[in-house]
Amino acid sequence: MILQRGITGKNHNVDDHFPKPAGKEFKQLCYTLIAQLDGRVLAFSEPQIDTNYFHVELEVFKERLHLLLNENHRYLAVASEVDYFKLTFIDEPTLTRQFAPYYTVLQQAELNERIQLRPGRKKGALLNENDLCKEELVDLVYWNPKTVGQAVFNHWD
Template sequence: MILLAGITGFQPAPSTKEKDFKAICYSSLDSDGVEFVETKGFVKNFYECVIKMKSKRVHALLNSQYPFIAFTSSRQVDELNFPFIDDVKLSNIFSPYYEVLCFEQLNEPVRYHRQCKNIILDNENTLHQVELKQLAYWKPKTVGEIVFNYWD
């Protein structure tokens, strides 16, 4: 299950450490090919590293609450759309440290409805009602948009 309580960043949850993520990236990858994205003016629930490989650039996203990592194809840093991809090489590098989420998991459609004042999410989850209300407000279309979000 991916949608664990607190994963959105709106409720208390365990946390991953950005400094540990940076250390893993620098030690596992060519340090000249690693750039960390610091966003100004955006509130997000993930850390982001741009990995420059021979023929492509890949963004590694690490949820700031749970040790879930995913990869996107090259995109603008402030672009809110995440073109998630599977990358075997990067999955092998990061899987000893984090749970690598795949394209299929991240692109699962979000299905919810209202029941009286409550929001009911049909996807398997343990989210708090506060998070579900945020979900109803921001209207993510996929699980990946919940796990990696710019909600404030």
């Protein structure tokens, strides 16, 4: 997966225009699409100062699952566990089909791809294909995420 500019939540360039998802639209879609699956939304959270994603906790298929939507890009992920530094991403084909017309639903393999950092450098330290700005690269070195998913959906301030 190519890590696109703004994916980590940083946006220091006012000229950058991201295809930002609308929180209200996402919330409405979640309630509608999850109800069609005989599920229910338990909680909806917008991005905070230390998170860069919308978080929906839901009950569907007799399971408690989570939907994460990046705040700057229309990237959606399904997780079975969302804890401060532990995100367990899963592939859920039915949810993928429901949300794919509206968002790019990232798969577990993409999200679990290892972040490869060149030791001892800040600029140019990331070996994964990317279009990140300098501030994002500095954050990656500082926060040291292990996977692409931890960079795309993070708890950095």
